[in-house]
Amino acid sequence: MSVQSAQKAGPADAKVTPMMAQYIEIKTANPDSLLFYRMGDFYELFFEDAEVAARALGITLTKRGKHQGEDIPMCGVPVHAADDYLQKLIALGHRVSVCEQTEDPAEAKKRGSKSVVRRDVVRLVTPGTITEDRLLDAGANNFLAALTRLRGSSLGGDAVYGLAWVDMSTGSFQVCETDDQRLASDIVQISPRELILADNLLQEKDFRQTLEQAGAALSPVPRAYFDSATATDKLAQYFGVKTLDGFGVFSRAELSAASGILSYIEKTQLGERPPLDPPARQSGNGRMLIDPATRSNLELSRTLSGEKQGSLLATIDKTVTGSGSRLLASRLAAPLLDPEAISKRQDAVEFFFENEIMREGLRQTLKGAPDMARSLSRIALHRGGPRDVLAIATGLRAVRTAFEQTSKSAEYPAEIAAARTALGNAPHDLGAELDRAIKEDPPLLKRDGGFIASGYDENLDELRALRDESRKVIAKLQADYGEELGLRSLKIKHNSVLGWFIEAPTAQTEKMVADPGRFIHRQTMAGAMRFTTTELADLESKIASAGERALAIEMEIFDRLADAIVESGDLIKAAAHGLGVLDVSAALAKLAQEDGYVRPAIDGSRAFHITGGRHPVVERALKTSGGDAFVANDADLGPRTETDAGSIWLITGPNMAGKSTFLRQNALIAVMAQMGAFVPAYSAHIGIVDRLFSRVGAADDLARGRSTFMVEMVETAAILNQASDRSLVILDEIGRGTATFDGLSIAWASIEHLHEINKSRALFATHYHELTVLSAKLDRLSNATVSVKEWNGDVIFLHEIVPGAADRSYGIQVAKLAGLPPSVVERSKQVLSQLEEQDRSSPAENLIDELPLFATLQPAQPKTTRCVIEPALEELDRLNPDDMTPREALEALYMLKSSRLKNSDPIKN
Numbered sequence: 001m002s003v004q005s006a007q008k009a010g011p012a013d014a015k016v017t018p019m020m021a022q023y024i025e026i027k028t029a030n031p032d033s034l035l036f037y038r039m040g041d042f043y044e045l046f047f048e049d050a051e052v053a054a055r056a057l058g059i060t061l062t063k064r065g066k067h068q069g070e071d072i073p074m075c076g077v078p079v080h081a082a083d084d085y086l087q088k089l090i091a092l093g094h095r096v097s098v099c100e101q102t103e104d105p106a107e108a109k110k111r112g113s114k115s116v117v118r119r120d121v122v123r124l125v126t127p128g129t130i131t132e133d134r135l136l137d138a139g140a141n142n143f144l145a146a147l148t149r150l151r152g153s154s155l156g157g158d159a160v161y162g163l164a165w166v167d168m169s170t171g172s173f174q175v176c177e178t179d180d181q182r183l184a185s186d187i188v189q190i191s192p193r194e195l196i197l198a199d200n201l202l203q204e205k206d207f208r209q210t211l212e213q214a215g216a217a218l219s220p221v222p223r224a225y226f227d228s229a230t231a232t233d234k235l236a237q238y239f240g241v242k243t244l245d246g247f248g249v250f251s252r253a254e255l256s257a258a259s260g261i262l263s264y265i266e267k268t269q270l271g272e273r274p275p276l277d278p279p280a281r282q283s284g285n286g287r288m289l290i291d292p293a294t295r296s297n298l299e300l301s302r303t304l305s306g307e308k309q310g311s312l313l314a315t316i317d318k319t320v321t322g323s324g325s326r327l328l329a330s331r332l333a334a335p336l337l338d339p340e341a342i343s344k345r346q347d348a349v350e351f352f353f354e355n356e357i358m359r360e361g362l363r364q365t366l367k368g369a370p371d372m373a374r375s376l377s378r379i380a381l382h383r384g385g386p387r388d389v390l391a392i393a394t395g396l397r398a399v400r401t402a403f404e405q406t407s408k409s410a411e412y413p414a415e416i417a418a419a420r421t422a423l424g425n426a427p428h429d430l431g432a433e434l435d436r437a438i439k440e441d442p443p444l445l446k447r448d449g450g451f452i453a454s455g456y457d458e459n460l461d462e463l464r465a466l467r468d469e470s471r472k473v474i475a476k477l478q479a480d481y482g483e484e485l486g487l488r489s490l491k492i493k494h495n496s497v498l499g500w501f502i503e504a505p506t507a508q509t510e511k512m513v514a515d516p517g518r519f520i521h522r523q524t525m526a527g528a529m530r531f532t533t534t535e536l537a538d539l540e541s542k543i544a545s546a547g548e549r550a551l552a553i554e555m556e557i558f559d560r561l562a563d564a565i566v567e568s569g570d571l572i573k574a575a576a577h578g579l580g581v582l583d584v585s586a587a588l589a590k591l592a593q594e595d596g597y598v599r600p601a602i603d604g605s606r607a608f609h610i611t612g613g614r615h616p617v618v619e620r621a622l623k624t625s626g627g628d629a630f631v632a633n634d635a636d637l638g639p640r641t642e643t644d645a646g647s648i649w650l651i652t653g654p655n656m657a658g659k660s661t662f663l664r665q666n667a668l669i670a671v672m673a674q675m676g677a678f679v680p681a682y683s684a685h686i687g688i689v690d691r692l693f694s695r696v697g698a699a700d701d702l703a704r705g706r707s708t709f710m711v712e713m714v715e716t717a718a719i720l721n722q723a724s725d726r727s728l729v730i731l732d733e734i735g736r737g738t739a740t741f742d743g744l745s746i747a748w749a750s751i752e753h754l755h756e757i758n759k760s761r762a763l764f765a766t767h768y769h770e771l772t773v774l775s776a777k778l779d780r781l782s783n784a785t786v787s788v789k790e791w792n793g794d795v796i797f798l799h800e801i802v803p804g805a806a807d808r809s810y811g812i813q814v815a816k817l818a819g820l821p822p823s824v825v826e827r828s829k830q831v832l833s834q835l836e837e838q839d840r841s842s843p844a845e846n847l848i849d850e851l852p853l854f855a856t857l858q859p860a861q862p863k864t865t866r867c868v869i870e871p872a873l874e875e876l877d878r879l880n881p882d883d884m885t886p887r888e889a890l891e892a893l894y895m896l897k898s899s900r901l902k903n904s905d906p907i908k909n
């Protein structure tokens with residue numbers, strides 16, 4: 001049965017039970033999410049929700065009662081394990097409304113035996129708004145992003161986009177304005193878990209596809225969320241300020257996106273306000289542009305198969321805190337373009353590179369520092385528990401220690417100095433108070449009590465003493481009863497149903513049964529009987545009331561401490577960020593020291609001069625597996641004269657020699673350098689790279705109807721259309737996905753375009769040896785090859801990049817190494833020698849002399865032959881509107897449209 005039919009029945013339906021009526025009412029108000037409906041110790045789901053959740057969670061689908069003559073499907077999850085189930089549902093992109101009982105069942109009963117306990121949705125859990133530790137990845141941000149589109153742009157172009165993104169678990173809040181060209185790259189750089197946008201935008205198919213590529217859960221919301229006219233007021237109100245001037249200047253698109261995100265947070269958090277930082281404007285122009293294909297091809301934060309392990313991020317991440325790890329990931333995702341800003345980060349790394357003892361001491365402290373930002377956010381949202389308070393206490397202790405540990409040097413680089421200031425300004429008095437207040441191993445939930453340390457509150461201590469005293473009296477009572485009745489096996493026990501009771505084996509309860517005035521029978525078990533006495537009942541109520549009063553005091557203290565923490569929230573957040581900065585700088589310094597990395601020189605030139613460069617991931621893998629050492633290689637793509645553009649290296653060489661590795665390592669070195677890290681090289685001088693492009697081994701994108709070759713060409717087109725003289729381009733085996741001559745021609749023309757038009761610094765690896773002749777005509781193109789040795793007919797890879805061109809690919813030798821049957825290897829050799837014989841007279845040899853250079857070419861004007869629109873026009877001519885009914889006119893229009901679509905464009909040749 002569908003929930004819609006249940007909704008249609010409505011609460012007024014006579015056959016609907018009062019509880020079902022309540023359920024339907026709440027479900028109708030929350031149609032876009034699975035409703036977790038609290039019933040005792042379970043969250044129950046009904047109707048379609050139950051079917052969806054049972055399938056997703058692999059739990060049993062049962063039924064409960066009937067609705068309009070049909071069974072109501074139901075499934076449930078126990079409250080204590082709800083987080084695990086939530087995690088699964090959220091990971092699958094579902095949203096969940098959590099509906100709680102908002103009154104005691106006893107209260108409901110007072111209104112009549114049939115009245116239903118009041119319930120209300122207290123929270124909407126969505127992928128982008130979770131704050132629970134168990135649902136979050138410690139080392140990764142959990143971004144909720146909002147996207148808005150405005151027509152007419154300050155950047156030029158047709159439309160302008162506003163992006164806002166928030167990590168509710170840490171409070172970070174950023175906005176930027178972007179355009180059609182950058183949009184996909186910007187979203188992938190943010191890598192949001194959930195992306196909200198106006199529902200009308202999501203209906204545009206192409207747009208939707210672009211967004212789906214980014215891998216975020218898409219949540220459509222009403223357009224009104226993004227109203228830019230009221231956005232300023234909305235933001236000002238959220239942050240309790242009169243004007244936003246103090247936060248900076250924002251564009252209309254940015255304000256609209258920021259307002260959308262706040263509306264969504266208010267809706268999902270039902271009025272609770274997470275402590276967000278004021279929005280910080282991220283300038284798209286300040287970050288290296290890495291398009292989505294390049295980002296995934298270079299395996300920056302995930303490998304092509306989606307794993308973290310084996311990515312650049314996993315290889316270079318030596319941070320020891322969650323906030324450090326998140327900061328490192330965000331720096332890697334957005335390398336900078338300003339040499340000065342990069343240099344500041346490098347200074348901090350260099351400081352810890354040189355001060356090893358301080359660094360290691362600090363790292364030891366940081367290891368014990370909990371994730372204060374996330375605990376703070378939970379506390380502010382009233383979702384925090386005693387362990388979050390302990391996390392703040394322990395965190396502030398770490399802040400104090402870190403501050404003292406870094407006080408041994410007189411001069412600090414700016415980044416470390418700023419971090420130290422934040423550590424120094426942390427609310428240390430509050431820290432000391434929390435230290436005194438909270439126990440070392442508190443329970444998860446505050447309602448369990450027992451988390452306030454003894455000695456902190458006199459009243460609490462007294463009540464606890466009373467409770468403990470009573471417990472001692474119970475122990476004495478047990479001994480007395482035992483002695484009196486001669487029963488050593490008599491025990492006084494407690495459970496939640498009976499409270500305290502006396503238990504003895506049935507066979508020995510004769511005396512108690514005989515004195516029912518004193519020993520009141522409560523329960524008969526298999527082999528045992530349970531009793532109580534007035535004495536015991538009195539004691540029990542004393543214990544209970546002391547316990548209850550103690551718990552009430554603990555709750556009060558908790559609320560007071562929580563308020564104090566939230567009040568100092570900004571200082572705590574700043575200190576947590578300070579720890580993160582120290583962690584990242586220390587971690588990158590440690591990495592540099594252990595793996596022999598160097599500080600690159602970065603400036604505004606077009607240099608790209610690397611000596612002894614290595615691939616950080618391959619080098620680490622070789623080291624770990626105990627294989628051969630990685631062979632370091634140089635690259636120099638800088639201009640030959642100061643005014644010149646950068647150079648292109650055309651790399652030919654055998655299969656398996658290390659061409660792809662060399663290409664990628666140089667791209668990775670550029671990324672690492674501009675994120676402010678040291679790089680795997682003996683020395684590096686890099687002129688800022690504005691955009692990084694790569695075309696390396698693509699896979700089919702069948703979901704979007706693109707073959708391997710099509711993907712390759714789409715990526716190549718993007719590069720040739722967008723790369724500038726400040727970009728770095730790496731192209732690996734362009735054209736290999738089609739027939740040899742087509743591929744060779746495309747590769748040939750692409751190199752010429754890169755050299756003459758884009759003027760980018762570029763590395764181009766190819767098996768088309770014919771291309772090496774281009775160096776004679778293109779003055780900034782040099783040939784390089786990877787050296788190998790031949791020994792007894794086999795090939796030995798030296799992995800050394802040297803000037804010059806390869807004469808052959810040694811493909812057959814590599815195939816032999818791969819275990820191709822000997823007969824196939826032999827036959828291949830015969831075929832090869834035949835082909836080589838014919839190739840000597842190949843026309844490709846002479847191409848260089850016969851073809852004019854690219855720049856001198858005018859693009860051929862497409863000639864239009866008979867336009868296929870013509871039949872449609874003829875058809876149109878035959879129609880006489882005056883003779884047609886409106887219906888016939890509409891049909892004719894459909895017919896014309898379909899013939900237009902079938903032959904969509906004029907044929908060009």
Ligand SMILES: Nc1ncnc2c1ncn2[C@@H]1O[C@H](COP(=O)(O)OP(=O)(O)OP(=O)(O)O)[C@@H](O)[C@H]1O
Pocket residue numbers: 618629630631632633653654655656657658659660661662799800
């Ligand atoms: N500089 C190096 N030092 C040590 N080993 C290397 C080096 N470069 C590459 N290798 C090893 O050689 C293997 C092959 O390298 P790579 O894939 O870069 O070759 P390729 O020339 O691009 O091959 P193909 O043309 O077949 O695609 C790598 O997996 C790596 O283990």
